[in-house]
Amino acid sequence: MADRSSHDPLAGIAFDRLPPAGAYGAPGEPGVVASTAEPFVALVLARPGKAASVVDRLHRAFSVALADRPHAAIEGNTTVIGTAPGRFLVLSRTDADLFGTLRAILGTDATVTEQSDGYVTFDVTGDRVSDVLAKGALIDLDPVAFHVGDAVTTVIAHIGVTLWRSGEKSWRVLVGRSYEASFTRFLIASAAEYGLRLENKGSEGRG
Amino acid sequence: MRIPCPYCGERDAHEFAYLGDATLTRPDPAAEDAEARFHDYVYLRDNPAGAHVEWWYHANGCRQWLKVERDTRTHAIAAARAAREADTPAGDAA
Ligand SMILES: [Zn+2]
Numbered sequence: 001m002a003d004r005s006s007h008d009p010l011a012g013i014a015f016d017r018l019p020p021a022g023a024y025g026a027p028g029e030p031g032v033v034a035s036t037a038e039p040f041v042a043l044v045l046a047r048p049g050k051a052a053s054v055v056d057r058l059h060r061a062f063s064v065a066l067a068d069r070p071h072a073a074i075e076g077n078t079t080v081i082g083t084a085p086g087r088f089l090v091l092s093r094t095d096a097d098l099f100g101t102l103r104a105i106l107g108t109d110a111t112v113t114e115q116s117d118g119y120v121t122f123d124v125t126g127d128r129v130s131d132v133l134a135k136g137a138l139i140d141l142d143p144v145a146f147h148v149g150d151a152v153t154t155v156i157a158h159i160g161v162t163l164w165r166s167g168e169k170s171w172r173v174l175v176g177r178s179y180e181a182s183f184t185r186f187l188i189a190s191a192a193e194y195g196l197r198l199e200n201k202g203s204e205g206r207g
Numbered sequence: 208m209r210i211p212c213p214y215c216g217e218r219d220a221h222e223f224a225y226l227g228d229a230t231l232t233r234p235d236p237a238a239e240d241a242e243a244r245f246h247d248y249v250y251l252r253d254n255p256a257g258a259h260v261e262w263w264y265h266a267n268g269c270r271q272w273l274k275v276e277r278d279t280r281t282h283a284i285a286a287a288r289a290a291r292e293a294d295t296p297a298g299d300a301a
Contacts, residue, residue, distance in 0.1 A: 083269065084269035084270055085291075154267060160267050
């Protein structure tokens with residue numbers, strides 16, 4: 001693991017390469033720990049008038065407490081995020097044929113689009129996560145206002161994201177895959193004062 | 208300026224794209240004077256000081272079109288509704 005506790009933790013890292021795993025910023029126990037994952041992702045868009053039926057079908061299939069509003073319903077390996085009226089992102093850690101699963105569940109009530117190659121997620125945990133995310137977002141992410149299960153689609157540091165609070169001190173941020181390096185740089189720069197431990201695949205290959 | 212998106216909640220204006228006057232009605236392209244009407248529809252704009260009804264697109268949020276009533280002098284927003292539900296006659300968005 002690289003040690004980048006200098007005043008400029010991004011020094012020498014090409015802007016279009018994924019920064020390597022390691023400790024960044026303030027030394028000691030990190031205020032924020034971030035790791036990336038590549039869950040299976042599909043987009044569900046209810047056909048006109050079918051939003052309630054889609055909510056019901058997803059609820060019965062995945063046991064998620066779902067409604068047609070911006071929130072994260074998490075059950076087991078499945079997460080369903082409301083991103084617009086009648087539109088849901090479904091994430092699975094295990095179902096490689098999420099598209100087929102959803103087609104079978106939803107029938108003609110919704111269109112389903114395979115999105116797995118489009119996104120990465122950042123799992124961000126620690127005492128200072130809301131302070132870090134607040135540096136890039138224009139919405140109130142204080143834990144007093146943004147509760148476990150709340151989800152938003154918004155912009156962080158000019159990068160379009162969907163983020164939700166998955167636990168008391170854990171958050172997930174869904175970012176377009178080609179923005180992975182940029183969002184990682186935002187995390188490093190913004191978490192430097194609290195210390196960041198980055199656990200990712202490193203800079204080999206994808207830029 | 209913050210716009211109260213009916214789905215997402217109150218959001219900064221920079222998440223939105225502005226289209227403009229929501230009181231205009233697209234002319235009938237088959238009409239005799241369609242060319243003149245389209246000229247007016249595309250190019251001529253009122254510039255009211257005060258209440259205005261406008262289209263805003265929540266590009267960096269729910270990606271839905273909104274019909275927003277905004278006071279052009281103060282940026283005070285009286286109402287914002289999903290365009291898909293705002294099918295009342297032009298200019299009658301109250
Ligand atoms: Zn919205």
